[in-house]
Amino acid sequence: MKKRVVITGLGIVAPNGVGLKAFTNAIKKGLSGIVFNSELERLKFSCQISGTPIITDEFKREYFTELELRNFNSTGILYGVIAGLDAWKDAGLSIDNNENPDWDSGTVFGTGTSGIEKFRESIYKIDDFQTRRLGSTAVAQTMNSGISAYLGGKLGLGNQVTTNSSACTTGAESILLGFERIQQGKSKRMLVGSTSDSGPYIWAGFDAMKVCTFKHNDAPEKGSRPMCKTASGFVPGSGAGALVIEDLETALSRGARIYAEILGGNINSGGQRGEGTMTAPNSVAVQKCIVDAMKDAEIKPNDIDYINGHLTATSKDSLEIQNWCQALNRKGANFPYINSLKSMVGHCLSGSGSIESVATIIQIYNGFIFPNINCEVLNEDIKTIISEDKIPKQILYKNLNIVAKASFGFGDVNACVIFKKYKA
16 A cells, blocks of 8 residues: 655755745745846856855754865755755754664655866866865765765664656656655655756856846846746746655654645656657656656545646746646636746746745645746737636735645656645
8 A cells, every 4th residue: 555645844045045944934925036147247148146045154054064065165055955954853853863774764865967166176076187186075976876975874874775867857756765765664754955056167068059038237136937928938047945754644643734745746758759848848758747747646636736837937837837838637717726936036046946835834834825027018929818817916814735846847847746744
């Protein structure tokens, strides 16, 4: 018998808020974390605005020792460790230095790259014949599984400790991988989530592809405009989101607070066939992913109250809405409410799915839908298929029962998670 899986802890490092309290306040008020980035201007990027979490040196020392911070230069690991440890504490779990590992707990924590700034630093040293000065942590900071290795060590995790990587689908995928492991009885608890490095060396390729906006360098907070008629590309962002998920029996036995339940979901690929390419989604696969997610969760299309969309503020926003309409067979006023966190934080790449999932769960638990900011004039193609009032421009207080969170990534990969309000 498959085990029920619930969410008992949340951690967040986002451009508009570090920590649950700050982040919840920001999304309720529609506060943007996007600012002008002087380094992008210096490097002559077309897009000179970005979303970067603010982390002080003093704050870092609450999570890392002085020894660990020596020669440390990996923003992705920094964000992921903070979000992961915060989620663990939020779940009411202790961080012990026991001799034996915690065999019942593990992590699937994803990333797109690891320590890209550390890579750059290391390459310069190697080319300058200073290989011996790389330091003993260069490998841990630059290996893709560095984030899960850091978290595994800090928490003493003895179950599966691994890192997944599936472009912008990474965060949603990590949740489903952890969910399936618990559901099958292979672990009692998993720390799941994802992170993304920040800075020009992670964002440059997207600027070169001309998928980032260049029209709002003088008004950063207005730059990310999902579903808007004047959307002109995404704003690069970074950060991390983390969830502690457990089997229901384990959570109840220790009296844990339960934020929500994971009903199921699906991961698939369009195979870069049909209209699918390395950078464009195959609509057939997107729709199948959503349909199969509902089937796995044992729900019907009309059960969904709200969708947290991928919606990047590019030309593909209207296609995403069309795919949801086709998959759910719902349109007009019958379409669920939908919004995009990217309007406030930009596109956090491999961190986006988990950051947006944390925002989704906060809304379920507290009963509201955050405003989709910067969508003053709705995209004409979207306006023809769903009612405009399904995209709230102001905070909407509403009891949410079942919600869907989807992420779509480069490589024509998709993931959709179905969450439900927990009822004892």
